Amino acid sequence: MSNLDSVVLPDLPVRAVLDDVCATVADRGSAVLVAPPGTGKTTLVPLALARHLPRKVVVAEPRRLAARAAAARMAQLLGEPVGHTVGYSVRGDRKVSPRTRVEVVTSGLLVRRLQNDPELSDTSVVMLDECHERHLDADLLLALLLDARAGLRDDLRLLATSATVASERLASLLGAAPVVTARARTHPVDIVHRPPDRGERIEACVARTVHTALEENDGDVLVFLPGVAEIHRVESLLGDLDADVVVLHGRLPAKRQDTVLAPGPRRRVVLSTAVAESSLTVPGVRVVVDSGLARVPRVDHRRGLPGLATVRVSRAVADQRAGRAGREARGVAYRCWPRSEHASLPAYPEPEIRTAELSRLALELACWSTPDGSGLTWWDPPPEGALAAGRELLATLAAVDSDGRPTARGRRMASVGLHPRLARALLDGAEEVGARTAAEVVALLDTGSTRTDLDAELTHLRRSDDAAARRWRREVARLRALVADHDDHHTPDPAAVVALAHPERLARRRPGNSPVYLLAGGTAVEVPPGSGLGDSEWLAVAEATREPGHAHGVVRLAAVADERLATRAGAALVTETDEIAWTDGDVVSRRVRRLGAITLSERALSNPDPAAVRAAVAEGLRREGLRLLPWPDEATRLRQRLDFLHRHLGAPWPAVTDDELLARLDDWLGPELDTVRRRADLATVDTAAALRRLLPWPQAARFDELAPERLRVPTGSRVKVDYSGTEPVLAVKLQETFGWRETPTLADGTVRVVLHLLSPAGRPAAVTSDLESFWRNGYAAVRAELRGRYPKHPWPADPLTAEPTKGTARRRS
Secondary structure (H helix, E strand, C coil): CCCCCCCCCCCCHHHHHHHHHHHHHHHHCEEEEECCCCCCHHHHHHHHHHHHCCCEEEEEECCHHHHHHHHHHHHHHHCCCCCCCEEEEECCEEECCCCCCEEEEEHHHHHHHHHHCCCCCCEEEEEECCHHHCCHHHHHHHHHHHHHHHHCCCCCEEEEEECCCCHHHHHHHCCCCCEEECCCCCCCEEEEECCCCCCCCHHHHHHHHHHHHHHHCCCEEEEECCCHHHHHHHHHCCCCCCCEEEEECCCCCHHHHHHHCCCCCCCEEEEECHHHCCCCCCCCEEEEEECCEEEEEEEECCCCEEEEEEEECCHHHHHHHHHHHHCCCCEEEEECCCHHHHCCCCCCCCCHHHHCCCHHHHHHHHHCCCCCCCCCCCCCCCCHHHHHHHHHHHHHCCCECCCCCECHHHHHHHHHCCCHHHHHHHHHHHHHHEHHHHHHHHHHHHHCCCCCEHHHHHHHHHHCCCHHHHHHHHHHHHHHHHCCCCCECCCCCHHHHHHHHCHHHEEEECCCCCCEEEECCCCEEECCCCCCCCCCCEEEEEEEECCCCCCCEEEEEEEEECHHHHHHHCHHHEEEEEEEEEECCEEEEEEEEEECCEEEEEEECCCCCHHHHHHHHHHHHHHHCHHHCCCCHHHHHHHHHHHHHHHHHCCCCCCCCHHHHHHCHHHHCHHHHCCCCCHHHHHHCCHHHHHHCCCCCCHHHHHHHHCCCEEECCCCCEEEEECCCCCCEEEEEHHHHCCCCCCCEECCCCEECEEEEECCCCCEEEEECCHHHHHHHHHHHHHHHHCCCCCCCCCCCCCCCCCCCCCCCCCCC
């Protein structure tokens, strides 16, 4: 018999609004409850709702630890064991029974349950706790619940709770839901800033501040640190305290978590991650020491999986943490950052959906039949780029079809509750190497490793009895149960499982004794000395880092592989193509088999495709320039004449700069390229004949008239015109121009030729583009200067009436 109806709920602040919450949820179908930490909303509200509603109350919590703690506290209030009236379900652990009326679950698990049963037919109300934390699973769950209620269960009631004032947006999402507010009975909290000394690490600052806090105050001390590593470092610095040092984080075994959440026999220092910010109550706390740091979801490029990054907390989170000191009496909060920096903190935490890797979200959306998330009501919609990247990965893993719909394989991957990469590795790995090996490797990939050699780390975990090894074995047992239909093989191969999760990280050592490997994805990575992996030709890399300024990445976790495994696990990356390209200054024709960026084999092509060869030669010309072609004098002068006409007359006379000719290779050089098979063949190309293809029709008939190669001078000589400069130049011996009154013109009379009138020695005696003016004003000075130097040549006083001559003056008999 349940004590649900008879139990007297404790006098916590939320009790004053329980009737309002229950009535609003029952009558309006949804509500928002704003209640600060410590008001009892997580434990009292579900029990009150269960009294008023006929079916189950499901409470969604963002963390497993909070779900278990909430269920335990409610069961304690009822005087029952967990699993009777109140139960919980988290990944790998479930305590419920047919009589369970209140079930506390993690948000991610409820997403999976909703996918399998969109109507939630056994549920009256879903309470979404701690919405202000904006976890990715919680945002997705809210969107799916709203969709399910709109289309399938209009009687499904929703209650969203928040410890901060974010009620307007929540109320709008829930359809103009009423907002109920519970006022916390809090005590004053004094704020003290104790920033690190110059060069001091944050852990040392925190440890120093803990000593001060214990000396200056009574009660337990709650310390907020970003992660487990920092907790252990601070713990090592607090060995001399006259107090019990205990830790609290999500990786702890359930019994140790429960011990921390109960009063201790003497004064305690509780080193905690963010789990104690709002979801949990740690009794006896009068002092908070806040590192000012938090772990938030980011893409972990080292592991190729969702990961965590350390960031500064928001002002809202700092206030929540400080408030923990004022639950039971006046308290003090020590902040390990300067007071002057507090105003620069962000106001609220960044929602996970804006920064996280979204392939798992993409898979859930595909299973919900809305691959792009359209049609759902979002608090913040998923960023298009991140969602598209997630969907691309799902397609690579064959989890979705070309339309973005989940395949049967994709649905099974979703049911596993892992990142899609790890789900693929578990399912396919179990078939290939057996359930045990697949489960062991996936459990390791999910948690990370302190060793580079994956096989060595597995050996350690199998033999060790420390907390990390025990946690790993529990996860292995859970994962193994998911693929129990596959036998364990006698020849397990951990590298195969790694490769299934990260086929683009299959790596082959570069030739020689180099410790550098090329990943299939194209990145070069180096194996650190002493790792035990450097002698292998192939690796399946699970983790790698790339530091700015370094030529190569560094392998952090990998297993020894071979080519056979690589081509099997990375089959989707294997290609065999004929490559005809301009490489290292020549045309290379070969058939290449590759695994991504890794060359597996290659052989020369005896009869390459002519069109591909031609394209490769064209690419070589574009890359290295027209200098690869022969440019005899005939071709050079022809190009100069064309350039002259283009500059002075424009279209249809073509531009013949390097860039223009390279852009129009097919127009003028096409037929010549058909005979080229290698760079040496370019030496036989007739560039003059090729350039003539650019002459426009019918204007080409006047080419020699508009830009003649030679001009006739008064002696009858035909002298070459020099078109190499900006203006056309005719260099002619001065004596050959006697009697020439008008300066010759080109391009239909639009351009005057510049005459270089040469001395008998062939040097310019005068430069002019106006002959008439030269004869009238300049010739006399030239005559006076040169006739004494060159007496054998004629220097008539009147050059316009003199006979032009090529030779010297005639002797008189």
